[in-house]
Amino acid sequence: MSTEMATNKRYRDKQKRKDAFISIFIGFFAFVWIFPILWTVWTSLRPYNEIISYGIFSRPRSLNFDNYVNAVKEMEIAGYLLNSAIVTIPSVILTLFFGSLIAFVVTRYKFKFNLTILLLFTAGNMLPIVLTYIPVFWMFIWVGELFGNRNMFYNNYAGLILVHVAFQVGFAAFVLSSYMKTIPKEISESATIDGANVFRHYWNVILPLLRPALAALSVLMTTWIYNEFFWALVLMSDDSKRPITSALRRLQGQYVTDFNLLAAGAIIAALPTVILFFVLRKQFIAGLTLGSTKG
Amino acid sequence: MSENTNSVSRRSLLKGAAVGGLGLVAGSTIATSSADAATRLKGSTVRWTTRGGGATGDKIAKAVNDAFAKKTGAKVVAQQVNSDDFQNNFAQIMQGSPDDAFGWMAGYRSNHFGEMGLLADLTREINRLKPTLPTSAIKGATSPVSKKPYILPTTYYPWALHYRKSMVKEIGMNPEKIDTWDDFIKLMTLTQKKGLVGYSLGAKGGWEAMGTFDILNARINGYKYHIDLLNGRAKWTDAKTKETFKYFAQLIPFMNENVLDISWDGMRDLLLQKKTGAMMMGSWFANDFKAKSQADYDDLWVVPFPEINPKWGIDSIDAPLDGISVAANGKNVAGGKALAQFWASPEGITEAIKAGDTNIYVSKSFDTSSYDSFNKQKLAVLGSAKNIMFFLDRDARGDFAGPVVGPAIQSFIKKPSDINKILESVQAQWDALPKN
Numbered sequence: 001m002s003t004e005m006a007t008n009k010r011y012r013d014k015q016k017r018k019d020a021f022i023s024i025f026i027g028f029f030a031f032v033w034i035f036p037i038l039w040t041v042w043t044s045l046r047p048y049n050e051i052i053s054y055g056i057f058s059r060p061r062s063l064n065f066d067n068y069v070n071a072v073k074e075m076e077i078a079g080y081l082l083n084s085a086i087v088t089i090p091s092v093i094l095t096l097f098f099g100s101l102i103a104f105v106v107t108r109y110k111f112k113f114n115l116t117i118l119l120l121f122t123a124g125n126m127l128p129i130v131l132t133y134i135p136v137f138w139m140f141i142w143v144g145e146l147f148g149n150r151n152m153f154y155n156n157y158a159g160l161i162l163v164h165v166a167f168q169v170g171f172a173a174f175v176l177s178s179y180m181k182t183i184p185k186e187i188s189e190s191a192t193i194d195g196a197n198v199f200r201h202y203w204n205v206i207l208p209l210l211r212p213a214l215a216a217l218s219v220l221m222t223t224w225i226y227n228e229f230f231w232a233l234v235l236m237s238d239d240s241k242r243p244i245t246s247a248l249r250r251l252q253g254q255y256v257t258d259f260n261l262l263a264a265g266a267i268i269a270a271l272p273t274v275i276l277f278f279v280l281r282k283q284f285i286a287g288l289t290l291g292s293t294k295g
Numbered sequence: 296m297s298e299n300t301n302s303v304s305r306r307s308l309l310k311g312a313a314v315g316g317l318g319l320v321a322g323s324t325i326a327t328s329s330a331d332a333a334t335r336l337k338g339s340t341v342r343w344t345t346r347g348g349g350a351t352g353d354k355i356a357k358a359v360n361d362a363f364a365k366k367t368g369a370k371v372v373a374q375q376v377n378s379d380d381f382q383n384n385f386a387q388i389m390q391g392s393p394d395d396a397f398g399w400m401a402g403y404r405s406n407h408f409g410e411m412g413l414l415a416d417l418t419r420e421i422n423r424l425k426p427t428l429p430t431s432a433i434k435g436a437t438s439p440v441s442k443k444p445y446i447l448p449t450t451y452y453p454w455a456l457h458y459r460k461s462m463v464k465e466i467g468m469n470p471e472k473i474d475t476w477d478d479f480i481k482l483m484t485l486t487q488k489k490g491l492v493g494y495s496l497g498a499k500g501g502w503e504a505m506g507t508f509d510i511l512n513a514r515i516n517g518y519k520y521h522i523d524l525l526n527g528r529a530k531w532t533d534a535k536t537k538e539t540f541k542y543f544a545q546l547i548p549f550m551n552e553n554v555l556d557i558s559w560d561g562m563r564d565l566l567l568q569k570k571t572g573a574m575m576m577g578s579w580f581a582n583d584f585k586a587k588s589q590a591d592y593d594d595l596w597v598v599p600f601p602e603i604n605p606k607w608g609i610d611s612i613d614a615p616l617d618g619i620s621v622a623a624n625g626k627n628v629a630g631g632k633a634l635a636q637f638w639a640s641p642e643g644i645t646e647a648i649k650a651g652d653t654n655i656y657v658s659k660s661f662d663t664s665s666y667d668s669f670n671k672q673k674l675a676v677l678g679s680a681k682n683i684m685f686f687l688d689r690d691a692r693g694d695f696a697g698p699v700v701g702p703a704i705q706s707f708i709k710k711p712s713d714i715n716k717i718l719e720s721v722q723a724q725w726d727a728l729p730k731n
Contacts, residue, residue: 251349
């Protein structure tokens, strides 16, 4: 009896030690991960003048929200947020629409180039965008000039939306096709027997079943497109048409950059996605694990 | 057609200028040209880009553009962009649908794009401004290859030796008299003896230390050799170039240990926090001293880099020249040219200064009487030199300065004894560049 209790106790102690070790391990990495964000918040509360006079690691003489007030004033947030919305919302809707169409065809119908098509779309995703930038730039200019308007795509929301759709649709197709494979084939078969044509099959049968996947994916896509900076920078020559991420660049001077002000601006710009994350946390996590049970 | 006749009449007016008093006709040429512009531009839209500058930049742009609009009846649509982004994507922006006129930089950065056909030829505009511009500025704005100006020069600033007067006094030297190489070495030695940094330098971005190289080379080998070197007419492996690096190596023991880890702002902080004796830098950071306190600002001083070779004295200075360029692909090139000319004219400068511009203008009309003592000294430093250099990364081609010279200086600071190998590599990389 007593020996059994002793073994139990020893086992429990061992478990406890293991738990403690894991907790420390997780705690350490959680800290490493969150440190830059905490540091940004910390920086945003200190005045620039203090940093240049006493150094970055000096003890704070004053902490306040002045940087936030100035950032809001200088960033002209409303206009840039509107630009972000003009670009992000159609991009997400179109990406999901085209992505689901591709996924639908490659999973529900059997033909020779099924896998090739899916691979093609997914592989396109792997290209670094900096490589495609110059060709895309010239394509926009030339296609625009073909129609007599250089700015049909270049320096135009339409072009930016198009680029986002093109670059995100591969991933969307990949994720949605994985998810679609989990929908039983019998549903499609009975729909076909009941006389549903291809579009009806897609629109009335499959699409409603895709809803959880679409919700999850739309949250992910929104975050990605909202945070995107490069395309907006190179394809929009008018600053007034650029999204919120480039408003941050307004806070940087030719020589002098007030990093404290910039930190405050970064936090303001990140706020919408953070709020989105907390509101739609469930979908977000679902999105990250989507299709992971079926390859 | 009408433009042609205009230019003819203007030219004859200019000829007249040579005969009749310069000032009088100068006024009248500018007046006629703007009268022409007014009839031509009325109702058209001109687009303007401000390169950085924050709220002050917007305010200055608005003041000048509004005055232009009022005078000509044209409408100006202005925007501000981030300076680095604009510079890095410049070729694409110019080939896309650029704004008509914008603030830009003289030297290789305008000449190169001008010769590519992306910037408009501003010969007529610069001729109209001739009475108010010093010849050095006109020379600086003109491409040595095509002999055409692609930029109208407006402002510049000196790269020179900065230190704190109080710190120099503390070590028993006269802050007004740091003239020779020996004075300079003495200043650094005495400062270092106090446990501080003798000469602060940053080279994180590669370009910061180019200022020190430029001035050493110009002091030791002269302006012509320096420019020849940067344009391939002299060799990096030449004994003269090696001599420059010998002097550069003398400075290394006085430097902060983290040269490769800090940029210009790290250098500024060392001086701001009274941790360094002297540094070679562009004078743009003075406002940060003012932001800290008036006493700090009053303590800041700037002098020409000391003489090394008496043959050259202090006859050269790095003073990057900025100005206004016009996009060749803009929708309203004529409007852009008129706007650029207005920005560079005495009228435009007056508006900019009224709106809070603290730059130093090259224009002869520029009134400096209201300047504080630091800015007056900046002018004196600029005035001390006969030859204006634009800084290494504007005097040399862009695919050489940043990618080759920058890393070479970094390796030199890391291991000065490798200098022969480093210079051979720089020369080899120059030789490998495609020549056009």
